[in-house]
Amino acid sequence: xxxxxxxxxxxxxxxxxxxxxxxxxxxxxxxxxxxxxxxxxxxxxxxxxxxxxxxxxxxxxxxxxxxxxxxxxxxxxxxxxxxxxxxxxxxxxxxxxxxxxxxxxxxxxxxxxxxxxxx
Amino acid sequence: xxxxxxxxxxxxxxxxxxxxxxxxxxxxxxxxxxxxxxxxxxxxxxxxxxxxxxxxxxxxxxxxxxxxxxxxxxxxxxxxxxxxxxxxxxxxxxxxxxxxxxxxxxxxxxxxxxxxxxxxxxxxxxxxxxxxxxxxxxxxxxxxxxxxxxxxxxxxxxxxxxxxxxxxxxxxxxxxxxxxxxxxxxxxxxxxxxxxxxxxxxxxxxxxxxxxxxxxxxxxxxxxxxxx
Numbered sequence: 001x002x003x004x005x006x007x008x009x010x011x012x013x014x015x016x017x018x019x020x021x022x023x024x025x026x027x028x029x030x031x032x033x034x035x036x037x038x039x040x041x042x043x044x045x046x047x048x049x050x051x052x053x054x055x056x057x058x059x060x061x062x063x064x065x066x067x068x069x070x071x072x073x074x075x076x077x078x079x080x081x082x083x084x085x086x087x088x089x090x091x092x093x094x095x096x097x098x099x100x101x102x103x104x105x106x107x108x109x110x111x112x113x114x115x116x117x118x119x
Numbered sequence: 120x121x122x123x124x125x126x127x128x129x130x131x132x133x134x135x136x137x138x139x140x141x142x143x144x145x146x147x148x149x150x151x152x153x154x155x156x157x158x159x160x161x162x163x164x165x166x167x168x169x170x171x172x173x174x175x176x177x178x179x180x181x182x183x184x185x186x187x188x189x190x191x192x193x194x195x196x197x198x199x200x201x202x203x204x205x206x207x208x209x210x211x212x213x214x215x216x217x218x219x220x221x222x223x224x225x226x227x228x229x230x231x232x233x234x235x236x237x238x239x240x241x242x243x244x245x246x247x248x249x250x251x252x253x254x255x256x257x258x259x260x261x262x263x264x265x266x267x268x269x270x271x272x273x274x275x276x277x278x279x280x281x282x283x284x285x286x287x288x289x290x291x292x293x294x295x296x297x298x299x300x301x302x303x304x305x306x307x308x309x310x311x312x313x314x315x316x317x318x319x320x321x322x323x324x325x326x327x328x329x330x331x332x333x334x335x336x337x338x339x340x341x342x343x344x345x346x347x
Contacts, residue, residue, distance in 0.1 A: 052153070086248045
């Protein structure tokens with residue numbers, strides 16, 4: 001039980017990361033590979049956020065002037081993930097547009113078949 | 120065969136990461152720099168939201184880089200999609216009255232909420248990136264609900280370029296008259312918890328909000344155009 005309390009978020013985050021990595025390595029459909037990249041991205045964001053957490057901590061936002069400083073979580077990973085989520089969306093859109101172009105060119109999304117026609 | 124090799128590879132990586140992570144149990148106290156930001160952030164930047172003061176003030180140059188990455192992704196997407204020559208005019212079936220009216224009613228409200236989020240970025244949970252994403256979701260609603268309506272591409276380009284310019288110019292003014300570094304906070308800090316406080320942080324977050332919103336709206340525009 002103590003083990004679970006200490007590491008459950010890491011297990012979840014790395015579970016997502018490894019699921020994403022497995023999809024990227026194994027699947028042959030390009031759309032599925034992009035979905036895998038998105039899951040990987042989510043797992044990394046979750047891991048960064050869970051590193052910054054302290055037990056029973058609050059968000060690092062002051063509401064009153066005399067607030068308890070010790071119970072606030074680390075703001076640095078949150079600032080990192082804040083921008084990383086939006087950039088993740090943009091990169092996902094870029095990957096999807098590349099997939100659209102590949103589909104128009106080869107009429108398939110199967111990576112194995114696209115590889116055969118490589119010049 | 121490929122699955123087995125992948126599983127072995129993932130297992131090796133998992134063991135390595137587990138050995139590294141076991142030394143940092145969940146919920147332990149934060150880093151020294153995080154402590155410094157929490158203890159000194161209010162006096163040094165005047166923002167109640169410490170995450171905002173890290174994003175815009177302490178790591179403002181970093182944020183300029185991240186916004187540039189977003190810009191490059193949007194430009195790359197338009198470069199990839201636009202080069203294809205296609206002019207297939209397809210008849211779009213108009214949406215029903217209820218859907219159309221509902222979208223047109225909700226659109227300004229969502230824009231308003233997005234503006235609220237990025238104007239109050241230094242006081243409440245929120246900021247330019249989140250507000251920009253909300254504004255882009257309003258444009259997505261228009262595209263999905265009121266079929267056939269388009270946003271002007273030149274206007275999103277103009278909003279994007281102007282907001283990027285505001286970011287850089289504010290940073291350069293800070294370099295010139297404020298301190299001795301880029302994006303230094305040269306405006307008065309004001310009183311904590313007031314809307315007009317924290318110097319340049321609201322200005323830069325408004326610029327980021329416009330930039331992110333117009334870039335994501337442009338991405339949605341190009342993807343929807345491709346799908347029609």
